[in-house]
Amino acid sequence: MRPPRQLGVLLGILLTVALRAQTALPQEQARWIEPGQAATIPAELQFDDSLGRLGVVNASGPVDTKGHPFFEPLGVNGRACVTCHQPAYAMTISAAAIRDRWNATHGKDPIFAAVDGSNCPDLAQNHESSHSLLINRGLIRLAIPWPPASEAHRPQFSIEVVSDPTGCNTSPTYGLHSVHPAVSVFRRPRMAANLKYVTNPTPQFALKLGGLADVDPETGKPVGMNFMADAREPTLRSQARNAGLQHGETRGPLSDDQVRRIVDFESQIYVAQIADRNAGNLAEAGGPAALGPRAMEQHKPGVLGDNDYDPVFQLFDVWKHPATESAQAEFRASVARGNNIFMFRQFWLRDATHINSIGLGNPLKRTCATCHNAQMTGQDLAAGWVDLGTTNYPTWTEPPLYSESRELPVFKITCDKDAPPHPYLGRVIYTSDPGRALISGRCVDVGSIVMQQFRGLAARAPYFSNGSMKSLRELVDYYDRRFDMKMTELEKQDLVNFLGVL
Numbered sequence: 001m002r003p004p005r006q007l008g009v010l011l012g013i014l015l016t017v018a019l020r021a022q023t024a025l026p027q028e029q030a031r032w033i034e035p036g037q038a039a040t041i042p043a044e045l046q047f048d049d050s051l052g053r054l055g056v057v058n059a060s061g062p063v064d065t066k067g068h069p070f071f072e073p074l075g076v077n078g079r080a081c082v083t084c085h086q087p088a089y090a091m092t093i094s095a096a097a098i099r100d101r102w103n104a105t106h107g108k109d110p111i112f113a114a115v116d117g118s119n120c121p122d123l124a125q126n127h128e129s130s131h132s133l134l135i136n137r138g139l140i141r142l143a144i145p146w147p148p149a150s151e152a153h154r155p156q157f158s159i160e161v162v163s164d165p166t167g168c169n170t171s172p173t174y175g176l177h178s179v180h181p182a183v184s185v186f187r188r189p190r191m192a193a194n195l196k197y198v199t200n201p202t203p204q205f206a207l208k209l210g211g212l213a214d215v216d217p218e219t220g221k222p223v224g225m226n227f228m229a230d231a232r233e234p235t236l237r238s239q240a241r242n243a244g245l246q247h248g249e250t251r252g253p254l255s256d257d258q259v260r261r262i263v264d265f266e267s268q269i270y271v272a273q274i275a276d277r278n279a280g281n282l283a284e285a286g287g288p289a290a291l292g293p294r295a296m297e298q299h300k301p302g303v304l305g306d307n308d309y310d311p312v313f314q315l316f317d318v319w320k321h322p323a324t325e326s327a328q329a330e331f332r333a334s335v336a337r338g339n340n341i342f343m344f345r346q347f348w349l350r351d352a353t354h355i356n357s358i359g360l361g362n363p364l365k366r367t368c369a370t371c372h373n374a375q376m377t378g379q380d381l382a383a384g385w386v387d388l389g390t391t392n393y394p395t396w397t398e399p400p401l402y403s404e405s406r407e408l409p410v411f412k413i414t415c416d417k418d419a420p421p422h423p424y425l426g427r428v429i430y431t432s433d434p435g436r437a438l439i440s441g442r443c444v445d446v447g448s449i450v451m452q453q454f455r456g457l458a459a460r461a462p463y464f465s466n467g468s469m470k471s472l473r474e475l476v477d478y479y480d481r482r483f484d485m486k487m488t489e490l491e492k493q494d495l496v497n498f499l500g501v502l
């Protein structure tokens with residue numbers, strides 16, 4: 001007997017509602033995804049953030065977290081990749097979210113695991129002060145083995161610990177003179193999204209290395225050397241394996257299948273700001289072509305932004321000359337001016353290793369886009385790392401930054417007599433993170449950091465690898481001091497507004 005039509009429809013509706021209740025993940029629950037939480041992440045999601053809304057796109061469609069190695073606890077500490085790479089925070093995490101997590105879980109969330117979610121594993125873990133770098137600045141401890149294992153990277157310098165506020169670098173168990181000698185540095189998690197841009201292109205010659213690029217150990221092909229603060233991982237696969245072992249404390253290595261599923265997932269997720277409190281919808285038809293997560297999905301990686309036709313973040317002409325007078329139109333015009341400053345406003349780049357030191361001249365009259373030239377992400381298309389002065393002393397870290405940097409360790413690096421020195425700081429360098437030099441062993445690399453993509457900035461403060469810039473305004477002020485740019489108040493505001501919609 002056929003049930004009456006209405007009944008069928010009703011059943012259908014009930015079934016859909018029941019299925020939804022079981023699986024779909026509304027924005028509020030997706031804001032913090034717990035390891036092992038069974039849910040379906042929809043193909044498109046939006047999250048409120050500090051300036052408007054962040055947009056997330058899963059290009060391959062809805063993602064089931066159940067049994068998925070990016071979302072399941074990996075090892076003894078109960079963490080998953082998602083613990084530190086949350087969709088709501090542009091596939092990294094903000095310091096504010098971590099502070100909320102501490103309050104909500106009384107420090108029991110697996111993100112606070114002793115291994116690297118505390119200032120040092122040998123501190124009393126139930127005290128907030130033992131996790132201050134994570135809670136206040138969003139920093140994770142990375143224990144980089146010292147010296148580098150590879151004979152090719154035999155160190156050209158010695159390291160002494162000058163100041164050790166976390167105790168980890170002088171710890172008998174974890175420090176520089178322990179059984180497994182390591183240098184502990186503290187860095188922000190980076191975005192595990194938009195990754196096609198981060199892994200492309202893969203030139204054979206690395207300008208900043210002055211030699212051949214690293215190769216993928218599995219295929220023998222050159223790799224882009226443009227992710228992780230020090231480019232130590234050749235591929236996303238090797239990155240996932242080591243992230244499992246180090247952050248996840250897995251008992252054994254992840255299986256090939258787990259690694260494949262992790263890399264597949266992170267390679268199809270795109271994030272970017274999608275709405276701004278003042279600029280409105282950023283992804284509307286006819287608007288600036290680079291904005292919103294769909295644009296990230298659709299554009300090609302490996303394209304160099306030029307100064308005329310193909311700017312780094314495309315043209316903002318449609319917003320330049322508002323047809324109507326409104327607060328929104330005015331704000332959009334400010335964003336368009338900010339893009340112009342980023343592309344065209346010249347200043348003297350000075351003493352930045354791997355930019356000024358590679359034959360282009362020092363000083364060099366150029367723009368933000370000279371270093372941040374990769375279309376859509378604002379990374380450097382050339383493989384590698386630059387010493388902007390974010391970690392070395394004397395840096396451009398006068399107040400308010402200097403007081404904060406006292407929470408970080410300080411190392412004294414002394415270069416060997418016959419090694420090429422740091423081009424601007426000589427043979428004795430004080431630094432809170434030697435950056436690439438911990439991998440390459442080279443003096444010239446001390447303080448050089450790989451640029452990160454600047455998308456979804458409004459969802460993931462603070463900025464720079466050491467979390468030293470609490471806001472975009474602080475970041476812009478840093479550049480103004482660092483390169484003596486003499487920006488006007490209006491220019492600074494325009495630049496901040498521009499960065500905020502990316």
Ligand code: HEC
Nearest residue numbers: 080081084140188189190191192227228229240243244247
């Ligand atoms: C405890 C927090 C934490 C966990 C858990 C974690 N990561 Fe990360 N992730 C980081 C930090 C910190 C960095 C930056 C390290 C550096 O720059 O040296 C990073 C960097 C990355 C990057 C590089 C992005 C770029 O552009 O440089 C990728 C990709 C990534 N993680 C993926 C993963 C995957 C996959 C997993 C799970 C297997 C994972 N992470 C687990 C903290 C974490």
Ligand code: HEC
Nearest residue numbers: 352355367368371386388390449451452454463464465479
């Ligand atoms: C000499 C090269 C150079 C120039 C010029 C330069 N930057 Fe950067 N930028 C870097 C490097 C290197 C980093 C990464 C530093 C770190 O993480 O410690 C960076 C990082 C950033 C970030 C990323 C922040 C984050 O945490 O994701 C933003 C945003 C940024 N720069 C904006 C600008 C703006 C705006 C200008 C122009 C006023 C500019 N940059 C000029 C080299 C440069």
